[in-house]
Amino acid sequence: MQGLQKHLFLTYATSLSVLGLFASDMYIPALSSIRNHYETTSGMVGLSLSLYMVGFGVAQLFYGALSDQIGRKKPLLAGLGLFLISTIGCIYANTIETFIVFRLLQSIGVGAAYVLWQPMIIDIFKKEDVQKIFTLLMALGSISPAVAPLVGGYLSKWNGWQTVFWFISIMTMVLIVWTTLAYRESLNIHARQKFSLPKIISTYGYFLKDHFFIGYSMTIACGITLYFVFLTMLPFILSDIGYDSASIGLMYIPIVCAFIIGAQVCKKRYHLNGDSNSIFMGSNFAVFGAGLLFCTSIFIEITSAWQIILPVSFIAFGNGFIVPTGTAFLMKCYSDKSGSCASLIGFLTAITAFLSTSMASSMIDTLGIHSMAITILIFAVLMIISLYIGRKYTPIAHSLA
Numbered sequence: 001m002q003g004l005q006k007h008l009f010l011t012y013a014t015s016l017s018v019l020g021l022f023a024s025d026m027y028i029p030a031l032s033s034i035r036n037h038y039e040t041t042s043g044m045v046g047l048s049l050s051l052y053m054v055g056f057g058v059a060q061l062f063y064g065a066l067s068d069q070i071g072r073k074k075p076l077l078a079g080l081g082l083f084l085i086s087t088i089g090c091i092y093a094n095t096i097e098t099f100i101v102f103r104l105l106q107s108i109g110v111g112a113a114y115v116l117w118q119p120m121i122i123d124i125f126k127k128e129d130v131q132k133i134f135t136l137l138m139a140l141g142s143i144s145p146a147v148a149p150l151v152g153g154y155l156s157k158w159n160g161w162q163t164v165f166w167f168i169s170i171m172t173m174v175l176i177v178w179t180t181l182a183y184r185e186s187l188n189i190h191a192r193q194k195f196s197l198p199k200i201i202s203t204y205g206y207f208l209k210d211h212f213f214i215g216y217s218m219t220i221a222c223g224i225t226l227y228f229v230f231l232t233m234l235p236f237i238l239s240d241i242g243y244d245s246a247s248i249g250l251m252y253i254p255i256v257c258a259f260i261i262g263a264q265v266c267k268k269r270y271h272l273n274g275d276s277n278s279i280f281m282g283s284n285f286a287v288f289g290a291g292l293l294f295c296t297s298i299f300i301e302i303t304s305a306w307q308i309i310l311p312v313s314f315i316a317f318g319n320g321f322i323v324p325t326g327t328a329f330l331m332k333c334y335s336d337k338s339g340s341c342a343s344l345i346g347f348l349t350a351i352t353a354f355l356s357t358s359m360a361s362s363m364i365d366t367l368g369i370h371s372m373a374i375t376i377l378i379f380a381v382l383m384i385i386s387l388y389i390g391r392k393y394t395p396i397a398h399s400l401a
Helices: 003-025 028-038 042-070 073-092 096-124 127-141 144-159 162-181 197-208 211-240 245-250 253-299 306-333 335-367 369-392
Strands: none
Touching: 003 042, 003 073, 003 096, 003 127, 003 144, 003 162, 028 042, 028 096, 028 144, 028 211, 042 073, 042 096, 042 197, 042 211, 042 335, 073 096, 073 162, 096 127, 096 306, 096 335, 127 253, 127 306, 144 162, 144 245, 197 211, 197 335, 211 245, 211 253, 211 306, 211 335, 211 369, 253 306, 253 369, 306 335, 306 369, 335 369
16 A cells, blocks of 8 residues: 555544544533532542543454454444444433443443554555654554644533534544445455354463463553553643633643653654664653652642643553553564454553542542542552563464464
């Protein structure tokens, strides 16, 4: 695939990768507005994001493994359809409980888009190009945490938080049309087979026995979850010290810039460091940022967003090393099971994000910023432990049929 065709496909793949992130990030500056609309608590509104991550992760287990058997296109269209219906449901929900149910259904649908672009890359491109493409797409995708809250903040301020979900609905309709008319099934016809639930279970059992896979995938999951805790808690913390939703949206821009810079530095040094050492370097930056945030929250009174943004920028810079390189590394090691590999990475990431955001959300009303700082530090330590396990073992993928 070359030229215009390649650029169009990468645009399509990037759009799929950010759809789920848009659905989770765009409405975040309006969380306090949603809380007021439903006359509920911050913890209850935070649950709409936490449960979103649960459905997001569990659904990926189904889509990725199924796509390894019957192809990518049919599961993708089914997921996008469910996502569109439930997004519209969020707009018309008349209670916070109904809103949360539709958010859960939303996450189950969008799991298809988030996971299936990754095996598509493995299907279409040469192995030596995979790391570069993952770095490029994830760097582009990382812009969404800045763009989505910024756009969401202005949309919700302009015409209410429901406008955010109308925007996501239109975006989804475009992707459904694109998938139907332009995307040609990328899984080789000789690799397709009849649906087999026992084989899916066997494949996941195989991954869960692989210490190398578990170690590196949990390193990625913990790295990402440090950002999700920040993402979820920041609107409540900043609104309490006087920031409005539009201003909160702007605060994500330096974090995204730090991720992109980290990804580019990692890319330039990749030929010297390789996969494992690049991930190790990124983890060191992330742990430093987590420790700095914790110390800042303990010893300094928080009166400005920048007192939080600076330490979290170190975490984002480290994630620029960890996430693209780590994901591409695992996908290359398990290229014959790429859909299942991507699914399980996504599942572990989503469950870790659910646990971390639930922990922080449960403490936010009493501990404020300390809830975010403590949770991030705990999962930074878990990230280092996971990386130690991953580096200690080698993948067993090539020893099994």
